[in-house]
Amino acid sequence: MKIAIIGASGKVGSATAVLLAKEPFMKDLVLIGREKSLNKLEGLKMDLYDAVAGARSDANIYVSTDENLKCVEDCDIVIITSGVPRTEGMSRVELAKINAKIVKNYVKKISEITDTKIFMITNPVDVMTYKAYIESSYNREQVFGLGTHLDSLRFKVAIAKFFKVHIDEVRTRIIGEHGETMVPLLSATSIGGIPIEKFNNFKNLPLDDIIEDVKHKGEKIIKLKGGSEFGPASAIVNVVRCIANNEKRLLTLSTYLDGEYGLKDLCIGVPVKVGREGIEEIVEIELKEDERNAFLKSAERIKKYCEEVKYI
Numbered sequence: 045m046k047i048a049i050i051g052a053s054g055k056v057g058s059a060t061a062v063l064l065a066k067e068p069f070m071k072d073l074v075l076i077g078r079e080k081s082l083n084k085l086e087g088l089k090m091d092l093y094d095a096v097a098g099a100r101s102d103a104n105i106y107v108s109t110d111e112n113l114k115c116v117e118d119c120d121i122v123i124i125t126s127g128v129p130r131t132e133g134m135s136r137v138e139l140a141k142i143n144a145k146i147v148k149n150y151v152k153k154i155s156e157i158t159d160t161k162i163f164m165i166t167n168p169v170d171v172m173t174y175k176a177y178i179e180s181s182y183n184r185e186q187v188f189g190l191g192t193h194l195d196s197l198r199f200k201v202a203i204a205k206f207f208k209v210h211i212d213e214v215r216t217r218i219i220g221e222h223g224e225t226m227v228p229l230l231s232a233t234s235i236g237g238i239p240i241e242k243f244n245n246f247k248n249l250p251l252d253d254i255i256e257d258v259k260h261k262g263e264k265i266i267k268l269k270g271g272s273e274f275g276p277a278s279a280i281v282n283v284v285r286c287i288a289n290n291e292k293r294l295l296t297l298s299t300y301l302d303g304e305y306g307l308k309d310l311c312i313g314v315p316v317k318v319g320r321e322g323i324e325e326i327v328e329i330e331l332k333e334d335e336r337n338a339f340l341k342s343a344e345r346i347k348k349y350c351e352e353v354k355y356i
């Protein structure tokens with residue numbers, strides 16, 4: 045596969061590059077960034093060749109700071125992690141508008157150059173996925189965001205620890221916004237194939253605390269160590285691996301809805317089947333009434349932001 049990372053000089057971009065470079069399906073990895081970060085990208089490339097050699101992989105690594113993005117030609121996937129962080133006093137809408145301009149600039153160029161898939165990571169990820177979709181000329185199968193995949197993984201760990209079971213025994217997901225209004229789906233949570241609500245100890249599960257923790261995990265990690273990169277990078281590579289190996293897994297990614305779940309013209313985290321074509325199916329599942337209400341509330345919030353960035 046040929047994969048480009050735009051924003052490779054950043055924490056998430058570079059951590060993703062390390063994990064990706066070692067994957068057996070990687071042929072060409074392109075690290076893209078701004079001219080001012082050229083040295084950083086060249087250093088990252090050298091470091092990555094060491095990592096690749098140690099992992100006995102044979103990938104080629106390239107660096108580009110070309111603003112025209114010619115290097116994305118023939119890419120199977122373009123991952124976008126570029127964006128400014130939210131600073132003190134900056135509202136969420138302001139952040140969304142600034143990052144939407146960055147995303148628009150890249151996506152317009154990419155879609156003029158090549159037919160690829162765009163994988164959005166930049167926050168607010170649902171809104172940026174929407175912006176990427178409407179500014180590209182691609183089908184919705186080709187444009188998706190990390191959505192609540194990472195949140196779902198965090199929820200999965202918390203459940204495995206509480207019930208003291210191996211993480212592989214837990215199946216769960218969080219849908220909705222990657223943010224404050226995310227919705228944990230207990231109705232889609234099982235341990236060893238048994239619905240979680242059937243376990244005696246379920247009544248003691250501190251669900252509200254766990255969800256609060258999942259919601260603010262990213263911020264907490266950033267506060268403690270200056271950045272959250274390995275978790276996001278690992279979640280990103282999970283998705284890429286599904287595409288590369290045509291795995292047809294059900295992941296919870298941000299995708300454009302056009303009537304599914306009764307919603308239109310927004311991107312939000314829902315279960316999707318992921319394979320070689322990207323989002324191969326949007327999986328509509330029956331939700332319990334409280335889950336459905338919370339999901340609609342989450343969608344309402346994202347939709348407002350989508351409208352704010354639609355025409356900028």
Ligand code: NAP
Pocket residue numbers: 050051052053054055056057077078080081125126127128129146164165166167168169190191194222262271272273276
């Ligand atoms: P970071 O270390 O600050 O890196 C930001 C990247 O964006 C750098 O490559 C930077 O390039 C680039 N950039 C900044 N301003 C730019 C501009 N005006 N134009 C073009 N590129 C610009 O941030 P990070 O920790 O890697 O996070 C990257 C993004 O991923 C953030 O939006 C973060 O919130 C998001 N994220 C999402 C999830 C998720 O689950 N969806 C998880 C973690 C992080 P320079 O090096 O040239 O400055």
